[in-house]
Structures are given as structure tokens and as C-alpha cells.
Amino acid sequence: MKHAGAQALDQLEPLLAQVRALGGLKEASRGVFYRKGRAFLHFHEDPAGLFADLRGAADPDFVRMEVTEAAGRAALIAAVSERL
Numbered sequence: 001m002k003h004a005g006a007q008a009l010d011q012l013e014p015l016l017a018q019v020r021a022l023g024g025l026k027e028a029s030r031g032v033f034y035r036k037g038r039a040f041l042h043f044h045e046d047p048a049g050l051f052a053d054l055r056g057a058a059d060p061d062f063v064r065m066e067v068t069e070a071a072g073r074a075a076l077i078a079a080v081s082e083r084l
Contacts, residue, residue, distance in 0.1 A: 001051065004031055004043035008050055012043060015073045022077075024084045041080065043067070052076050057083055 009016065009031045016031060025033040025040060033041040035055070044051045049068035054076065056063050065079065066072040 001044045001046045004045045008045040012050060018077050019080060022080060022084060054079055
């Protein structure tokens with residue numbers, strides 16, 4: 001699964017704007033967010049759709065979430081908000 005390219009990030013722009021509005025994150029490059037100097041959130045694309053990798057709450061590993069559809073995007077915003 002490759003990191004999301006410009007075209008995929010264009011599709012995710014409304015979601016990226018929501019993440020930016022939450023505050024507490026630094027966007028190192030488009031769609032790659034850090035929290036307290038540590039990688040926190042980034043996006044991938046593959047034939048199955050668009051995905052977000054979000055650092056786990058209690059686990060140092062990333063949790064992969066589907067963000068192709070509105071329900072997945074809402075779940076991501078809720079999870080990011082919870083971790084902030």
C-alpha cells in the first residue's frame with residue numbers, strides 16, 4: 001500500500017481541513033501530521049480505497065482506518081479528537 005499521492009490527497013482535502021481545524025498537530029507535509037514531534041497520522045491509497053494510519057491511543061503502533069466513505073472519515077475525526 002503506497003502513501004497517498006496528490007490526487008488522493010485532493011479527494012481527502014475536506015477531511016484534511018477537519019484534521020487541521022482540530023489543532024494540536026503539525027502538518028510536516030501535506031497529509032502527514034505529527035503530534036509532539038512524533039508521527040501521528042498519514043494516509044495511504046490502494047485499489048481497495050483510501051486509508052489513514054493513526055497512532056494508537058495506548059499502543060505505539062499505527063491503526064489503519066478506511067476513509068474512502070463518509071462513515072470512515074467521521075470515525076477518523078472522532079478517533080483523532082479522542083487522542084488529542
